[in-house]
Amino acid sequence: MSQNVSAAPTNLKVVRSTLHRSRNIYAWVFVTPTLLVVAFVALYPLAQTFYLSFTNARFGQSQVNFVGIDNYVQLTTQDSIFTDAVKVTVIFTVITVVFETVLGMVVALVVNSNFKGRGVMRAVMLIPWAVPTVVSTKLWAWMYNDQFGVFTDILHRLGIIKGNFAFLATSNGTPFAIGIISAIDIWKTTPFMALLLLAGLQLIPNDMYEAARVDGANGIQQFFRLTLPLLRPALLVALILRTLDALRAFDVFYVLFGNRPDTESMSVYAQQRLVGGGREGYGSALCVAIFLIILVFVVVYVSIFKVEEA
Amino acid sequence: MTEKLNMSGGFNKRINRRKFLKKSVLAVAGTTLTAGLLAACGDNTATSAPAATTAPATTAAATTAPAATTAAPTTSAATTSAATTAAATTAAGTTAAGTTAAAGTTAAATTAAAGTTSAAGTTAATGATSTPATVDNTPAPTVPNAAAAKQYSGANITFNGDSVGGSTAIDKALAAQFTKDTGINVKIIPHPSSSDDYYASLQRIFQGQSGEIDVMMLDVIWPGAFAQYLTDLNPKLGTEAKAQFDTAVQNDTVNGQLVAMPYFGDFGMLFYRTDLLQKYGYSKPPETWDDLQSMAQKIIDGEKGSNSNFTGLVFQGKAYEGLTCDALEWLASSGGGTIIDSSGKVTVNNASAAKALNRAHGWIGTISPPAVTSYQEDEALNAFQAGNSVFMRNWPYAYAIANDPKQSKVAGKVDVAPLPHDPGQQSVGTLGGWQLGVNKFSKNQDAAIEFVRYMTSQQVQTYRGVVGGYVPLNTAAAQDPKVIQAEPYLAKMANVTRVARPSTATGINYNDVSTAFFQGVSQVLAGQDATSVLPNVQSRIQNDVK
Numbered sequence: 001m002s003q004n005v006s007a008a009p010t011n012l013k014v015v016r017s018t019l020h021r022s023r024n025i026y027a028w029v030f031v032t033p034t035l036l037v038v039a040f041v042a043l044y045p046l047a048q049t050f051y052l053s054f055t056n057a058r059f060g061q062s063q064v065n066f067v068g069i070d071n072y073v074q075l076t077t078q079d080s081i082f083t084d085a086v087k088v089t090v091i092f093t094v095i096t097v098v099f100e101t102v103l104g105m106v107v108a109l110v111v112n113s114n115f116k117g118r119g120v121m122r123a124v125m126l127i128p129w130a131v132p133t134v135v136s137t138k139l140w141a142w143m144y145n146d147q148f149g150v151f152t153d154i155l156h157r158l159g160i161i162k163g164n165f166a167f168l169a170t171s172n173g174t175p176f177a178i179g180i181i182s183a184i185d186i187w188k189t190t191p192f193m194a195l196l197l198l199a200g201l202q203l204i205p206n207d208m209y210e211a212a213r214v215d216g217a218n219g220i221q222q223f224f225r226l227t228l229p230l231l232r233p234a235l236l237v238a239l240i241l242r243t244l245d246a247l248r249a250f251d252v253f254y255v256l257f258g259n260r261p262d263t264e265s266m267s268v269y270a271q272q273r274l275v276g277g278g279r280e281g282y283g284s285a286l287c288v289a290i291f292l293i294i295l296v297f298v299v300v301y302v303s304i305f306k307v308e309e310a
Numbered sequence: 311m312t313e314k315l316n317m318s319g320g321f322n323k324r325i326n327r328r329k330f331l332k333k334s335v336l337a338v339a340g341t342t343l344t345a346g347l348l349a350a351c352g353d354n355t356a357t358s359a360p361a362a363t364t365a366p367a368t369t370a371a372a373t374t375a376p377a378a379t380t381a382a383p384t385t386s387a388a389t390t391s392a393a394t395t396a397a398a399t400t401a402a403g404t405t406a407a408g409t410t411a412a413a414g415t416t417a418a419a420t421t422a423a424a425g426t427t428s429a430a431g432t433t434a435a436t437g438a439t440s441t442p443a444t445v446d447n448t449p450a451p452t453v454p455n456a457a458a459a460k461q462y463s464g465a466n467i468t469f470n471g472d473s474v475g476g477s478t479a480i481d482k483a484l485a486a487q488f489t490k491d492t493g494i495n496v497k498i499i500p501h502p503s504s505s506d507d508y509y510a511s512l513q514r515i516f517q518g519q520s521g522e523i524d525v526m527m528l529d530v531i532w533p534g535a536f537a538q539y540l541t542d543l544n545p546k547l548g549t550e551a552k553a554q555f556d557t558a559v560q561n562d563t564v565n566g567q568l569v570a571m572p573y574f575g576d577f578g579m580l581f582y583r584t585d586l587l588q589k590y591g592y593s594k595p596p597e598t599w600d601d602l603q604s605m606a607q608k609i610i611d612g613e614k615g616s617n618s619n620f621t622g623l624v625f626q627g628k629a630y631e632g633l634t635c636d637a638l639e640w641l642a643s644s645g646g647g648t649i650i651d652s653s654g655k656v657t658v659n660n661a662s663a664a665k666a667l668n669r670a671h672g673w674i675g676t677i678s679p680p681a682v683t684s685y686q687e688d689e690a691l692n693a694f695q696a697g698n699s700v701f702m703r704n705w706p707y708a709y710a711i712a713n714d715p716k717q718s719k720v721a722g723k724v725d726v727a728p729l730p731h732d733p734g735q736q737s738v739g740t741l742g743g744w745q746l747g748v749n750k751f752s753k754n755q756d757a758a759i760e761f762v763r764y765m766t767s768q769q770v771q772t773y774r775g776v777v778g779g780y781v782p783l784n785t786a787a788a789q790d791p792k793v794i795q796a797e798p799y800l801a802k803m804a805n806v807t808r809v810a811r812p813s814t815a816t817g818i819n820y821n822d823v824s825t826a827f828f829q830g831v832s833q834v835l836a837g838q839d840a841t842s843v844l845p846n847v848q849s850r851i852q853n854d855v856k
Contacts, residue, residue: 166681
């Protein structure tokens with residue numbers, strides 16, 4: 001009896017580990033192609049960028065020298081344009097993410113409630129997100145136009161301005177420029193935020209609200225005590241995605257203001273040096289710097305929200 | 311991080327880094343920049359045709375360009391011989407200079423003769439109708455070099471051609487004719503309409519040593535940067551080059567090699583409203599910047615009541631290559647130099663330049679709308695053709711559009727003059743224009759060169775001038791009556807000094823230099839004092855060209 005008892009687990013162990021091993025092998029067989037692809041399209045270029053950032057590589061020059069951390073020294077001590085670009089990008093990120101989260105939440109709550117035409121509403125609200133950024137930015141640029149733009153027209157009709165107002169003029173200053181860029185991004189990306197939050201909202205069971213009502217909680221209490229805590233995982237994912245996107249923002253800046261010196265985002269400046277100027281070494285250092293800045297944001301988010309617990 | 315570094319080192323030992331370099335950089339940049347490429351394609355869908363944005367030039371010397379009236383046989387002969395001499399001196403050592411010169415002259419003469427006949431034929435054909443010549447009603451010229459080109463019949467070549475609707479139709483008509491006459495198939499891929507984006511796309515093609523594009527259009531500022539990737543056309547097209555304007559050929563000659571053939575030219579001009587000048591008692595366009603300012607102010611004061619959008623001067627004030635072109639004109643016409651002088655010394659920080667830029671800032675909000683600091687070519691043209699501005703700085707492409715009743719409210723009331731200057735200085739126009747080059751990695755060099763021979767021939771340049779408004783760089787085509795009729799401004803602009811952007815002195819650094827300059831100018835237009843901005847611009851440029 002005791003023999004049997006002791007034998008059984010051993011057998012089980014053998015069986016399990018054989019099974020485990022063969023499963024393991026299959027897993028690797030299936031995963032390997034993906035890993036190879038990822039290594040080739042993501043890891044290799046990333047490593048290459050790290051390597052290039054320590055060189056003086058240049059389009060049109062075959063001679064490539066290792067220059068150590070020179071690029072990084074120049075970047076941190078002499079490049080005031082990059083410092084400005086970081087400031088512009090961070091301000092833009094804070095503004096857009098805050099507005100998009102609040103507005104996205106409102107939209108999500110609205111389309112999560114029961115009303116006639118909800119399906120149509122959910123589809124329609126996604127339109128700004130479906131339009132390519134370049135197209136929507138061009139569209140907004142026309143709306144901002146001083147002579148033919150709809151905003152000028154409205155303000156003029158309302159009697160707020162006389163003649164026309166040049167939204168895109170450099171004389172309005174940097175804060176104004178960041179404001180109107182943010183407006184485009186908020187218009188475009190709020191639906192995306194709403195969509196992610198809506199998915200989260202739909203996971204919250206209805207009976208919890210019923211219970212809350214029975215307990216006498218009003219709408220505001222329900223939102224802060226029930227909806228918001230349960231929405232935390234979805235909110236965190238949405239915030240991280242949006243923050244990363246905003247920090248990498250290129251198209252909206254580039255299309256609206258090009259290389260205007262006081263409104264360059266980090267990516268626009270990196271593109272200017274790397275692609276426009278053909279400075280692969282210095283441009284790669286910029287890309288690595290952007291990568292690290294974004295990394296900081298991710299770490300902060302994850303540690304504040306404690307993803308694991310959520 | 312260390313691990314990653316080691317890994318990249320390992321990769322480098324095994325894989326030819328140069329080949330993968332650009333692709334991989336871009337792939338990484340992809341994380342941050344994918345959108346950029348999209349933006350690139352989508353940006354300036356409107357930036358129009360011939361002139362389009364940019365067009366840096368290399369010839370440091372002021373160039374007397376596509377003359378039209380100074381066309382007489384004497385001038386042409388002089389130009390030809392000058393070109394011959396230049397070519398002879400730069401010709402490859404193996405060829406005896408004398409032979410080259412002789413051959414050159416003969417060939418040029420032959421081409422000219424053939425051209426005249428064919429051009430006359432075209433004239434007769436289109437002259438019968440009163441409708442303007444367009445690509446639809448004017449047949450593409452036959453291929454003069456068909457006999458020689460037929461030996462490459464069946465070859466396939468790809469041409470990175472022009473990008474705006476009408477211009478692509480012209481490219482297609484010419485390519486179809488070429489295929490019909492020679493049996494060489496031409497695939498046309500329009501290039502990105504923004505010059506900066508096109509530059510980036512060519513960089514990738516060259517760095518990847520790709521032969522997918524055989525013939526490409528090149529902006530006037532690029533031959534220096536791309537020379538090492540372009541086929542030397544001297545051996546096969548040296549004689550044809552002598553029929554082109556000398557300054558354009560010099561621009562395309564790098565270290566004695568003819569790396570591209572002049573295709574069409576461009577220069578900045580002042581467009582003005584003839585009706586408004588007359589109404590306010592002005593008999594001629596302004597000669598100095600101060601004249602322009604006072605005239606514009608007076609006309610605005612008179613017109614503002616009936617049109618609240620009315621303004622005096624529109625130009626390209628957005629921070630991009632176009633602003634470099636405009637600001638270079640302000641500097642050069644005010645004794646402020648040309649950013650970098652012919653010896654390579656950075657001269658941008660000087661009192662005259664600061665004065666010229668501060669004056670331009672003074673226009674903003676007075677004679678120019680504040681929004682001009684966001685205008686490219688098309689925004690300026692939009693305001694002008696809507697009748698909202700009395701003056702406009704733009705490229706020749708704007709002429710046909712501003713005078714087209716279908717597109718413009720001011721058709722027939724628009725004329726062109728040289729840009730103003732300071733007292734004691736002279737008018738200038740920034741030199742632009744495009745060239746055709748053959749990719750060194752092309753597998754169909756011979757067929758590609760025959761295509762370039764056709765596209766830059768007198769016949770084709772005449773045709774493009776007539777149906778597309780492109781400014782010919784072929785001396786004989788520039789004197790063709792049909793071209794002069796289609797481009798009447800050529801006569802007025804013939805003697806205006808062409809000022810070149812400093813692309814020769816800066817080579818591969820040109821883009822950085824231009825960016826430093828236009829960003830500085832943009833800051834001045836936004837309200838900073840030029841005397842405090844220019845020292846920064848100066849040191850940025852000095853850093854970049856180092």
